[in-house]
Amino acid sequence: xxxxxxxxxxxxxxxxxxxxxxxxxxxxxxxxxxxxxxxxxxxxxxxxxxxxxxxxxxxxxxxxxxxxxxxxxxxxxxxxxxxxxxxxxxxxxxxxxxxxxxxxxxxxxxxxxxxxxxxxxxxxxxxxxxxxxxxxxxxxxxxxxxxxxxxxxxxxxxxxxxxxxxxxxxxxxxxxxxxxxxxxxxxxxxxxxxxxxxxxxxxxxxxxxxxxxxxxxxxxxxxxxxxxxxxxxxxxxxxxxxxxxxxxxxxxxxxxxxxxxxxxxxxxxxxxxxxxxxxxxxxxxxxxxxxxxxxxxxxxxxxxxxxxxxxxxxxxxxxxxxxxxxxxxxxxxxxxxxxxxxxxxxxxxxxx
Amino acid sequence: xxxxxxxxxxxxxxxxxxxxxxxxxxxxxxxxxxxxxxxxxxxxxxxxxxxxxxxxxxxxxxxxxxxxxxxxxxxxxxxxxxxxxxxxxxxxxxxxxxxxxxxxxxxxxxxxxxxxxxxxxxxxxxxxxxxxxxxxxxxxxxxxxxxxxxxxxxxxxxxxxxxxxxxxxxxxxxxxxxxxxxxxxxxxxxxxxxxxxxxxxxxxxxxxxxxxxxxxxxxxxxxxxxxxxxxxxxxxxxxxxxxxxxxxxxxxxxxxxxxxxxxxxxxxxxxxxxxxxxxxxxxx
Numbered sequence: 001x002x003x004x005x006x007x008x009x010x011x012x013x014x015x016x017x018x019x020x021x022x023x024x025x026x027x028x029x030x031x032x033x034x035x036x037x038x039x040x041x042x043x044x045x046x047x048x049x050x051x052x053x054x055x056x057x058x059x060x061x062x063x064x065x066x067x068x069x070x071x072x073x074x075x076x077x078x079x080x081x082x083x084x085x086x087x088x089x090x091x092x093x094x095x096x097x098x099x100x101x102x103x104x105x106x107x108x109x110x111x112x113x114x115x116x117x118x119x120x121x122x123x124x125x126x127x128x129x130x131x132x133x134x135x136x137x138x139x140x141x142x143x144x145x146x147x148x149x150x151x152x153x154x155x156x157x158x159x160x161x162x163x164x165x166x167x168x169x170x171x172x173x174x175x176x177x178x179x180x181x182x183x184x185x186x187x188x189x190x191x192x193x194x195x196x197x198x199x200x201x202x203x204x205x206x207x208x209x210x211x212x213x214x215x216x217x218x219x220x221x222x223x224x225x226x227x228x229x230x231x232x233x234x235x236x237x238x239x240x241x242x243x244x245x246x247x248x249x250x251x252x253x254x255x256x257x258x259x260x261x262x263x264x265x266x267x268x269x270x271x272x273x274x275x276x277x278x279x280x281x282x283x284x285x286x287x288x289x290x291x292x293x294x295x296x297x298x299x300x301x302x303x304x305x306x307x308x309x310x311x312x313x314x315x316x317x318x319x320x321x322x323x324x325x326x327x328x329x330x331x332x333x334x335x336x337x338x339x340x341x342x343x344x345x346x347x348x349x350x351x352x
Numbered sequence: 353x354x355x356x357x358x359x360x361x362x363x364x365x366x367x368x369x370x371x372x373x374x375x376x377x378x379x380x381x382x383x384x385x386x387x388x389x390x391x392x393x394x395x396x397x398x399x400x401x402x403x404x405x406x407x408x409x410x411x412x413x414x415x416x417x418x419x420x421x422x423x424x425x426x427x428x429x430x431x432x433x434x435x436x437x438x439x440x441x442x443x444x445x446x447x448x449x450x451x452x453x454x455x456x457x458x459x460x461x462x463x464x465x466x467x468x469x470x471x472x473x474x475x476x477x478x479x480x481x482x483x484x485x486x487x488x489x490x491x492x493x494x495x496x497x498x499x500x501x502x503x504x505x506x507x508x509x510x511x512x513x514x515x516x517x518x519x520x521x522x523x524x525x526x527x528x529x530x531x532x533x534x535x536x537x538x539x540x541x542x543x544x545x546x547x548x549x550x551x552x553x554x555x556x557x558x559x560x561x562x563x564x565x566x567x568x569x570x571x572x573x574x575x576x577x578x579x580x581x582x583x584x585x586x587x588x589x590x591x592x593x594x595x596x597x598x599x600x601x602x603x604x605x606x607x608x609x610x611x612x613x614x615x616x617x618x619x620x621x622x623x624x625x626x627x628x629x630x631x632x633x634x635x636x
Contacts, residue, residue, distance in 0.1 A: 052535050072538045079539045085532035089554040089634045102541035130633040150540065 002063045002153030002186045003028045004049070009058035011044055011210075018044050020210040021058065028063075031180060031187045033197035036207035037233065042190045045207075046156050049188065051075055062154055073102075078152035082159040084143040086131045092118075092142050093127040099150035117149040120179050137168045144176070148183055155180070157189045161196060173199055194234045198222065206230050223272065224336060228343035231270050231336065237300065237311040242269040242285075243340060253285045256329060261337045261346050268343070270336035273300070274313040279327035287312065287328045292320040301326075388607035399604040403612070406605075408595075412587040418503070419578075419588065420571040423510045427567060428560070430511070431518035435526050436548070438519075449523065453516040460513060464580025467509035468494075471581065496585040506586060509577050514570065518563045525559025526552070561628035568624070569617045589613050 004026040011019040019041045026032050034042040047053035049060055051072035059068045067075050078099065086095050094101075096117055100110045118124045121141040131139055140160060147155055160176075161169045177200050180187055191197050197204045198218040205215040206229075214226040225231035231239030244251045244267050246260035251267070260267070277284075287310060289303040294316065301312045301320055305328070312328060314320060337346045391398040403409055434452060438445055455463060470476045473490040481487045493501040533555065537547040553560075575590035584591070593609035596602045 050535075050539060052538070072535075073541045073543060077539055079536070081532045081536060083530065083532055085530070085536040087533060087536070087551065089557075089630075098537070098542075099540035102537075102546065130631075132633050132635055146540070156539075 004154065004186060004188070005059075005061040006045075006049070007059040007061065009045065009048055009060065010056045011041070011048060011053070012056045018210050019048070019056075022210075022212060024205060024212060024215070026186060026188065029184045029186055031177075031189065031200060031202045033189045033191055033201035033204045034207055035191055035194060035197040035204050035234070037192060040207040041210040042192075042207045043158055046158055046188060046190045050077055050079055050156055076152065077154050077156055078147035078150055079156040080140075080143045080147050080158065080160040082162060084131075084136075084139045084163075086139050086142050086146070088131050091128055091130055092123060092134070095131065095142055096123075096127075096145045096149045098146060103150065113149045113151070114145075117145040120148060120182075121145040121175075137164055137172065140164060140172060144179070148179070148185070151183070152185060155185045155187045157187065159191055160189075162191070162193065169196075176200065194236065198234070204234075206234065208233075223334065224345070225270065226345050228268065228270070228338060231338075235272065237273050239336070240271045240273065240310045240312075241338070242271060242305070242308060242310070243267075244269050253330075254327075256284045258330075258332055258335070266340035267346075268338040268340050269330070270338055270345070271330045272334065273311045274298075275331045275334040276312050277329040277331070278312070278314055279329060282325055282327040284327035284329040287326045289320045289322055289324045289326065291322070384607045384610050387604055388611045391604065399608040402602075403596075403605050403608045406592075408587045408592055412589050412592045415503075415586055416572060416574070416589045419506065419510065419574060420568060422507060423514075423574075424564070424567050424571055426507075426511055427515045427518050428563065430515050431522050431563070434515075434519050435523040436552075438523055439526055449520075452519060455513050456516045456520075458513070460576040461580055463513040464509060464577035467505065467512070467577070468581050471505045494582055494585065499586075502582050502586050505581050506578050509581060510571070510574060513577060514567065518567055521563040521566070522556065522559055525556050525562075528559075529555045557628050557630055561624055564628070565621050565624045568620045572613055572617050572620065589616075 004024075006022055006024040006026075008021045008023055009019055010017070010021050022041075022045060024032075034045060036042045044053055048055045051067070051070065055068065059066055061067070062075070062077075086092075087098070090098070093114060096114045097110045100113055105113070114127070115124075118127055121144055123138065123141050123145055126134060126138060126142075131142065134142065140163075143160070161172055164172060173196060189197070189200060198221075201218060203215055204218050204221045205212045206221060207213065208227075208229050214221055214230050216224075221230060221234050225234065225239060228239075228241055231241070244253070246262050246264055246267055249260050249263045251258045251260045251269075285305055287301075287303050287305045289301050291302045292314075293300040293302070296316065298316050299314045299318060299320065301314050303310060303312070303326075310328075312326075320326075338344060339346060388399050389395055389397070438448060438452075441448065458466075468475070471493055472478075473492050477493075478487065478490055481491075482489065492498065494505055495502070529552065533551050534547055537551045542550065573590050574588055575594065578586050578588050579591055579594075584595070589609060590613060593606045593613070596609065597606035
């Protein structure tokens with residue numbers, strides 16, 4: 001059993017607070033993505049869990065055992081590094097076998113485990129080669145195989161796919177998900193790529209400024225962001241935030257009336273680009289197309305509505321020359337209402 | 353034509369340094385070779401016979417090899433330890449490195465004289481020992497009657513003087529090794545010593561090779577420190593070459609010694625190049 005309990009972990013560098021009392025519970029076998037922009041503390045948190053970085057306060061408990069002061073080598077983890085860190089002076093076989101050798105496993109077990117990990121990651125043909133002879137994608141597989149060969153209860157991954165090209169990344173992502181599901185390993189995966197986090201994780205912890213801003217299932221993080229930061233960071237294109245004013249419990253969008261979550265006051269309506277219905281007759285919120293990007297599966301329109309920049313997903317085959325005026329009807333059930341001043345979602349909306 | 357000129361340009365730019373090396377290195381080398389293999393202008397091995405049959409020859413060979421075989425390993429181990437410690441320092445690395453490399457800025461003769469001042473009859477060492485009541489009066493350590501003490505004195509002076517260059521090379525090499533390798537080893541359960549032996553040392557091989565070649569070649573040329581501390585009581589190869597040239601006015605035998613030193617240095621270099629080669633497929 002390897003559930004992970006991160007209890008009020010804090011890290012300060014001088015006066016700068018890199019991590020602000022992070023608390024996080026991860027179930028056995030769960031895949032958690034730590035998602036955030038660079039400098040949000042996600043890698044620091046991962047390195048503290050690994051013991052490669054010292055913490056300023058708090059505890060890390062894995063499988064009921066407080067390992068906060070245990071040296072890295074005794075924590076029973078495996079890790080995949082961003083730059084792979086595959087040992088260049090060892091063959092692929094020796095690289096994959098490294099963790100087992102450190103555990104003083106017998107030769108038969110090493111052989112069996114390496115063979116299994118190599119098969120899982122499709123690197124059998126390269127076992128006798130040196131890493132310098134491998135491509136980036138193959139090295140990444142070796143790094144993952146090395147981590148899985150020790151059958152770790154906990155696997156830490158630090159942006160493992162960010163050095164691969166786009167196509168390879170897509171391929172590795174799907175493979176990784178299948179492999180890790182089979183292994184049943186509790187995984188913490190650090191990434192700044194929201195697509196990766198959405199695609200891989202059981203739950204996403206969105207980090208910003210040394211805190212976890214929201215932790216939830218990928219679909220919930222996407223459609224019910226807790227703050228404007230989450231809405232803007234998760235999803236491509238980012239969520240639209242339309243400033244509106246409620247009066248007597250209703251909001252008026254160019255003649256379109258919506259029920260307001262608050263009787264009065266300034267609000268932000270968080271609306272995903274695909275949650276607008278387009279009306280060519282101009283009914284609804286006035287929207288002037290500036291740029292249309294045909295992306296194959298859909299066309300992405302960028303334009304203005306009363307001076308506010310909006311991004312709208314339109315059907316793929318339409319023709320939208322610049323300065324076309326369209327009417328937008330947002331799906332009222334999918335609007336995330338946010339407080340204009342704090343940028344935080346209103347309570348009744350977050351309880352989804 | 354511009355293309356011809358641009359093709360010739362690299363060679364033109366290299367020409368001065370090639371000419372310089374040819375005039376001041378290649379020509380003297382060939383002259384030394386001919387000089388060592390001739391007697392009164394006739395090709396002969398007489399210089400080599402005289403060199404080998406000289407009383408001091410065996411002693412000089414023995415002393416030089418003894419010195420190289422003790423000094424170089426001590427320096428490599430010390431420099432490795434120092435470089436590893438330096439890497440662990442969270443701050444103040446530069447200051448410590450500067451202090452450790454001070455001996456590099458001192459000429460070897462001056463370094464020899466410093467150690468002479470410490471080790472001679474009325475030197476600092478004897479004063480200290482006398483003060484502690486360990487000796488009754490001035491004691492000579494650096495005579496031909498005390499070869500072990502003399503050897504030890506030269507050894508200490510050489511280690512003090514020239515370990516820093518090994519340190520600089522190894523420290524630079526250590527910093528080229530990405531820290532993720534060490535971290536990966538740690539995550540997968542390696543103890544610090546295992547990480548050092550299985551990860552750091554193999555990845556440091558190119559720097560170790562450079563340091564070993566440089567230090568060994570220079571150690572075979574040891575002279576000024578030995579001469580300052582032991583004078584002629586501790587014959588070494590370069591010292592003998594100097595003696596034959598200066599005191600016996602025999603350039604031929606001096607040239608033979610020089611050739612012997614060149615041959616030994618080349619041999620050592622070849623051994624290190626082969627023994628510590630990094631296969632191309634294993635390069636980082």
